[in-house]
Amino acid sequence: MEFFKGIGKISYEGKESKNELSFKYYNPEEIVMGKPMKEHLKFAMSYWHTLTAGGNDQFGEGTIVREWDCLTPMERAKARVKAGFEFMEKLGIEYFCFHDRDIAPEAETLAEYQKNLDEIVDVIEIEMKRTGIKLLWGTSNMFSHPRFVHGAATSCNADVFAWSAAQVKKALEITKRLNGAGYVFWGGREGYETLLNTDMKLEMDNLARLLKMSKEYAKEIGFDGQFYIEPKPKEPTKHQYDFDSATVIGFLKTYGLDKDFKLNIEANHATLAGHTFQHELRLARINGMLGSVDANMGDMLLGWDTDQFPTNIYDAVLAMYEILKDGGFKTGGLNFDSKVRRASIDTDDLFYAYIAGMDTFAKGLRVAAKLIEDKVFENVVAQRYASYTTGIGKEIVENKVGLKELSDYALKLHGIENRSGRQERLETILNNYIFA
Ligand code: XLS
């Protein structure tokens, strides 16, 4: 059965094309910096926002009805698999990501739920073989069900900790079975609402415990996919422990887990934390922890996680700049953790949304590659810090001097001369590369 009738394979037609259902910048096989675009970008479909989202928000129920929605829960789950693979094939997307709960319906008991999962994983496996589409990462949803009211690994209730462990165990097994390149931990409810009832130390220790157990279990079953933590500062909890890149890196180092994890950076979470997307990526990169990306964007005027499709070219350029500077994705990719708006109720809105996101990142890649090839920022930065390559600066970075030597040096200085930071000039150059 065809779910997206009337829409064929979306292909590259170039920027002059008037066909809205075509790519203007994403030309999968075109070589950029020695690699086909599709290998740089590694686009992934998010199962949840694409196949299960109904447009509901805190003020109202769902607005979006899909072809598969009237079926029984298990039939619907199977229809979603088929629809998802048809969608990815039509867009030429080669990866997907899912939560355990996205793919199979919850049940009364854990055993029954796991049986449901196995049945759906069988269908997914067949579709993966048929299409060659791969699993970028799997994850476990430990935030939607009421049992997680106090958190999962950080719950005050040890039974919930045990349930969460069981859920991660099964999700790891499925991810391994589907040959997933990675596994994400997003601590949906791992945080607190008030410190008045919270043992913060125990909660953070327990969060680290679950991560350690997961790593050990992955080793035991021979799953060698990359583990990621996805930072987010707030929502649904008032304070999430995995606040931002800096916090997560510090947390991993405190618990001796920094060699086992990388970061999955989401654009909208960066802005919620009061950072730019580029800032979060840069911090992960310079710490050798840039793993994967959840591509989306927030709304400048709204203070919550709107998960919109990314159409901001500035962010896309600067994100691709960081990714290219990191040598490109290894295990990770660009997962569209983005959903169509509540009022975008037509099925083809999904296509327009993905095309917009894919083209924005494709153009971002093209511009970032050119900036790097021309060493635009590299030359400026090298010049700006040149004082550390000779004389006293060189001695500082080689750790050859202390306060005494530096004081002796400074006492002999006759005034200090600084140079312009040239921000506006650089912003103009960046604009010109984008406009070109
Ligand atoms: C929610 C998160 C979530 C993770 C995976 O804000 O972005 O979707 O990516 O659990």
Ligand code: CA
């Ligand atoms: Ca995300």
Ligand code: CA
């Ligand atoms: Ca989000």
